[in-house]
Amino acid sequence: MSRAGALRSGLAALAIVALFLVPRISGNEYFLALGVSFATFAVLATGLNLVYGYTGLLSFAQVGFFGIGAYTAVLLVLERDWSVLAGALAGGTLAAAVGLVIGYSSLRLSRHAFAIVSLSFALLCMLVARDWVSLTRGAMGIPGLPTPTLSLPGVGAWRLARPADFYYLLLSFAVVAHALVYLVVTSRLGRAMRAVKLNEALAQSQGVNPLAYKLLTIGLSALLAGMVGGFFVFYLTIVDPSIFDFYYTETMLIMVIMGGPGSFWGVLLSAAVLSAVPDLLRFTTDLRMVLYGVALIAVMLIVPGGLGGWLERRRLARWRRPRAASS
Amino acid sequence: MAPPPAPPVLLEVRGLTKRYLGLTAVDDLSFSVESGAIVGIIGPNGSGKSTTVDCLSGFTPADHGRWFLEGRELSGRSPSAIARAGLIRTFQNVRAYDEMTLLDNLCVASQESDGVGWLEALGRTAGLRRAEAAARERGGALLASVGLSEYAEAPAAVLSYGQRKLLSIAASMMARPKLIVLDEPVAGVNPTLIRGIDAVIRALNAQGVSFIIIEHNVEFVMSLCRRVIVLESGARIADGPPALIRSDPRVLAAYLGKTRASELAGGRG
Numbered sequence: 001m002s003r004a005g006a007l008r009s010g011l012a013a014l015a016i017v018a019l020f021l022v023p024r025i026s027g028n029e030y031f032l033a034l035g036v037s038f039a040t041f042a043v044l045a046t047g048l049n050l051v052y053g054y055t056g057l058l059s060f061a062q063v064g065f066f067g068i069g070a071y072t073a074v075l076l077v078l079e080r081d082w083s084v085l086a087g088a089l090a091g092g093t094l095a096a097a098v099g100l101v102i103g104y105s106s107l108r109l110s111r112h113a114f115a116i117v118s119l120s121f122a123l124l125c126m127l128v129a130r131d132w133v134s135l136t137r138g139a140m141g142i143p144g145l146p147t148p149t150l151s152l153p154g155v156g157a158w159r160l161a162r163p164a165d166f167y168y169l170l171l172s173f174a175v176v177a178h179a180l181v182y183l184v185v186t187s188r189l190g191r192a193m194r195a196v197k198l199n200e201a202l203a204q205s206q207g208v209n210p211l212a213y214k215l216l217t218i219g220l221s222a223l224l225a226g227m228v229g230g231f232f233v234f235y236l237t238i239v240d241p242s243i244f245d246f247y248y249t250e251t252m253l254i255m256v257i258m259g260g261p262g263s264f265w266g267v268l269l270s271a272a273v274l275s276a277v278p279d280l281l282r283f284t285t286d287l288r289m290v291l292y293g294v295a296l297i298a299v300m301l302i303v304p305g306g307l308g309g310w311l312e313r314r315r316l317a318r319w320r321r322p323r324a325a326s327s
Numbered sequence: 328m329a330p331p332p333a334p335p336v337l338l339e340v341r342g343l344t345k346r347y348l349g350l351t352a353v354d355d356l357s358f359s360v361e362s363g364a365i366v367g368i369i370g371p372n373g374s375g376k377s378t379t380v381d382c383l384s385g386f387t388p389a390d391h392g393r394w395f396l397e398g399r400e401l402s403g404r405s406p407s408a409i410a411r412a413g414l415i416r417t418f419q420n421v422r423a424y425d426e427m428t429l430l431d432n433l434c435v436a437s438q439e440s441d442g443v444g445w446l447e448a449l450g451r452t453a454g455l456r457r458a459e460a461a462a463r464e465r466g467g468a469l470l471a472s473v474g475l476s477e478y479a480e481a482p483a484a485v486l487s488y489g490q491r492k493l494l495s496i497a498a499s500m501m502a503r504p505k506l507i508v509l510d511e512p513v514a515g516v517n518p519t520l521i522r523g524i525d526a527v528i529r530a531l532n533a534q535g536v537s538f539i540i541i542e543h544n545v546e547f548v549m550s551l552c553r554r555v556i557v558l559e560s561g562a563r564i565a566d567g568p569p570a571l572i573r574s575d576p577r578v579l580a581a582y583l584g585k586t587r588a589s590e591l592a593g594g595r596g
Contacts, residue, residue: 191438205418207408208435208438209405
């Protein structure tokens, strides 16, 4: 491993340990709430980054997968007595299956068709949640979700009663999810995905089947979004159609664009920063999305490509300098 | 003396046809390419050269016709499947993965053909590490052969236009294809680099790779290819060694225009 790589994994390990120690140092519920929000959004944004940043597919469907996971987990836990873990896993699996179906059907046309279909899909999810009253209980949703209990092998039953418990649960899942995505994007599968994004025809001419890689990223990101939805919803204690709110999509997109599409660490970092910012801006809830918009435009003007794009340009400049000097 | 046995047929094209609305871009084109050959395809603008490449490589669906590589049917298959079967094409408007290093540009080009699956790639198995090490070694050697070694770890965006053409030829070699179709490999390239590209193609051909070369630069094709096919309006109007092509009156008329043709024929003869 290179020195930069060793440094990075050291820092990542340190950050994970520090995050897990937070509840022990301070039981402050405000910090824990921020932490839960960070863990949830980090998973959603990294999933979107996988689809948009690596294979170049603009997707609005993440929030649909998130909500499908949430509803599925809640219904299975309440009506079938499933455990939260099994419910979230089922929710993620269903979301992935749905993702593969809409991906396969629309990507045969074009990546633009996929963007439009993903947007329609997210809107459709909200309509179904509102109008399929016999299943989802309609616009009022299902309030007062029970305190879930996880039965963990070796540990026994873990009742998620305190905010700290949800913090541990979502943080653990976020670590697992990010490890999985990291494993994929740093493997040569990630290289083929970037090839598809950078030049799809060239990739095809070299034997890369773009559809297979696109479906892999859609399926994996849908699985993770659905699972995190299945966990997060028990922290909210209510599931209603607002789980499909466009606010989630906007936040995810901003995190990915500011962090730099295709930059694993950049997006993770911007998810951390932007999870804290909305609460800092809480005094001006109405203006929040406006400020987001302004920040987004500023990023696109000043550092197009976000944090990751800025690092990339520095790398390019390093190679261009000696060339310019020698010629 | 008995003639030497003909080399085996590598590519066989039968009745390739492609129409765009009223225009027939490729009109019932049939030809075959022998193993080890460098075949040039020339023709005036709009004669169907590029459409032929696009059809053979699967990027444009053909209306009629079948084609086979070493007897295996390629017609109707996807571009990536055709590439994995051993027919690799390059593009007129050179393409590269700008943000990737040159070495990564090359490694992508062979990763779908080395038989290492997704799970092995995720698990970083010994088989994967061997395959990747082999790809990097071959990539390094190919970069050396096209004179781009010093940029192996640089992003492809730093390359000049001509260097990108060299990179694309090197990339086309990575998966050890049976046949490489180069679409205008020297268009817009300076004379020094043209000689470099000529040398690279000859060297690779000496290693047993067959080429089809689509070009506007007639001199380049005439000096490099032992056989030239001339297209006009999507049909083959001549096929043979360069010397014969040069003096074929139909070719001169079609390709160079009737008045210029008589001048050139006079000047050369």
